[in-house]
Amino acid sequence: MPLDTSAYSLALLRVDGRRWNELRRIHAQIRTQAAADGSSYLEMGHTKVMCVVTGPSEPGPRRGTTGGAAAGASKAAAEVAVSVVVAGFSSVDRKKRGRGDKRNLELQSTISNALAASLHTHLFPHSVIQVSLHVLSQDGSLLAALINAATLACVDAGIPMTDYVVACTAGSTSTYAAGDESADPLLDLNHQEEQELPGLTVATLGETDRVAVLVCESRVQVGRLEGMLAVGVDGCKQVREILDRVVREKGKRMVLEGTVVKGEGLEDMDLD
């Protein structure tokens, strides 16, 4: 079903009623699973993913995951092994994606390389950080949601990192064929928009403008890139704030509950 973009120019509202620079509701939780070293659950609109991080630990026998940046290469840094399982019930029509699926492998390798650049893997030589991601429901911005969930789980696992790796998507209101200059950039595409409009996924390192991941899979005029990238980077900053709040609130609760001892030098931390 083609997306009706004609209504956009009238009310400047998108199919789901958002404005161009609005994110969908992001709901995140960390430490969702008692047994894991780190775990998280993240919803971006109707895209729902779960992440469990195990490690850094001694590498066990090789399992069915693709290794990351340092796959088998250097023993001087920990390897970030990512596995993505897309549940058969996650999309509208049930589809089973095999483990050898190239799209899946690409996702895994992207997430692994993005995390490896931010995590201080050199502190854990000869070890593996196992990140397993589960996609429960898909409604666009899948890669972005996966990266955000993986970051949160790594925070929960207490793996030292430079900053959050946060991601979101950005798009443009008209298709590549239309050469109109008036095309507005859009933030955080849902599945329907992703199918019909050009878009890209951006992941930045924290609040900086430095882009860790940039994936564009649709045809778009080169002139549109700047606008889309700017909106995407800006969206990432918003996402970072949301994720940071989630982490801080959980930390606060844990200190209040007495599950963890308040760290030193945090006397001024606000606990209310």
Add this chain to the structure above:
Amino acid sequence: MPREAEPSLNERQFILQALQENLRLDGREFDQYRPLELTFGDQYGVADVTLGKTRVLAKASAEVTVPYVDRPLDGIFNIATELSPMASPAFEVGRPTETEVLISRLLEKTVRRSGALDTESLCLVAGQKVWSVRVDVHVLSHDGNLIDAACFAVVSALRHFRKPDTSMESGILTVYTPAEREPVALSWLHSPFCVTWSYFGDEGEIALLDATWREEQVRAGSCTISLNRHGEICQIAKLGGTPVEAVTLLQCTNTALTKVQEFSAFLDRKLAEDIKRRDKGGLMAELSAENDR
């Protein structure tokens, strides 16, 4: 599993240090490609691309088959990439490495998903017979920047390729041999090319084009941008690695566009030369089906 030899710590430092001083090991400028050469085979659809010591051969072929049930009007178009041990001992047959998967995904996105080949034009009888066009990419020698070379080879091979002419008369489909009728070119819509940037330094502040294998081994990140000469982005893939300033990425994209325009002009010239070469005696019929785009 055999592994690629790692550059030693000294080598690594030497390369990085030199780059800090604006020097590349082979004396090239940062945004300079190695000499690019393209040779077409005697057969239609064979392109042999060398980029420095990297050499990639692509061969296009076509056969008539049954279309997919869900797409009865579309022909089938596949790009098969296989990295054999011939290119590097780290590649094994039948066990796709991460590099191989990423290359084939990139080619797929650049050429197939961007709609460079009009698959509807490959349809012969709706729902029953279509052309299945297949490009096999063989890496003969691997010295870095496989993606750009492979993409150039694939596009060249497809542009050069001629499929047998066919006709439909009262429900009977005839496929003519080259002797009967001159084969026809594919319906080609636009020519996308890949340009890969490699980033070095803690902040990814040094950007190189066309990295050699040694440089690729020590790089901190990379970004492949696919464009056509009309300035349309077909795909961008910066899959992790050291974060790079957004502004740098935009500059890279603009530089990439000029490179792509050079590639495009180069390919057009080579194709024209090849046609002239084949048309030596002037006996061959003028191929009016040649697409201007």
Add this chain to the structure above:
Amino acid sequence: MASTQHVLLSPAELAYLHEALSLTPPIRPDGRAPMQFRPLVAETEILPGTNGSARICFADGTEAIVGVKAEVERTRGYHGDEQEEGGEEEEEGGEERREGEREGQGEWVELTVEIPGYRDDDAGTAFLAAMLSEALLADGRFAKKLWISRRFHWKLFLDILLISPPLSYPLPLLSLTTHLALLSTRLPRLKSEGDEDPFFDDDWAAAPYLYPQGTTTTRPPITLLVMAVGRNIIFDPSKEELAVADVVLAVSVGEAATNSASTKGKGKAIGGMDIDSAAAQPGRSLRLLSVRTVDPPSRVTPPGMPNATNSAYGVAVSVQKQPEARTVEAQAVEGVWKAPRGGAKPAVMAALVQKVLERGGVADEVLDALEAVELG
């Protein structure tokens, strides 16, 4: 099939575990009573994009999510259906089906299990999936629920995801989660009649549950893990406990429809036989659907065992060479536990099954607990 990978426990630890579990009453490492289940957190209908879904989190941190999807599918082999494959008409021996007679087929249900870090064609995963679907289809009534008309039926896809790493044998967890997911499964209400092409009511609120609410007569089966150490019977064993098990059984239990409570008597079970026995008691009548023996890890050759004493390696040769090795292995050493050899006694097996089906027993208790989980 080995129920877990090897737990790295020293001989002394194994001996201690075995000793503690053989006491009367047994002392379990986590302090539970022998019949006690791990506490669990459960929720249903967590994913609006599915026909039914559930999530269960055990207190030890293992977590599973099950999603159920249903699709309308053309029933194969139905003759007189001209629309399908024009020329191909199969005559199935003129077998006449009576109007309104519902027939279910096992292949209408597709069940997949996904365990992180394991390939989907891993023997262990396939075995888990087989056990779960076997229990589901055992009573032969489940597939009938998917019947729409003579030409169409629902195809049910059950995707079972283990979210956490497999810390303990995940069978009970997966089974309970599947149970809840099926309970919450709703299929759109059929509006068409007879054999016409089916069409459905758009109103999701009007969609009936696959297992009608409020009646306790039909509920999905559950599969429980029971193990025996010596004479003690222990439910829901943890990974460590499994390491010293003499025998481990996976018992699938369903609720018998009240009218079909047959009195066939309790059956003794040996690996993989379906037994149809009903505990004809008032209240909830449980029905034994299937019993499978699960190999405890002690049955697997432990790592580091010398080839000389490894029976799988060709003992006949090595015994002659090293006769002392055999005797060393057979000797009982104080403070070292050795895996028992040979099978389990029928009496123990019977006791295990009996314990599951007992009125007010564990199965009863678990079903009660699951009943308490609110839908929606």
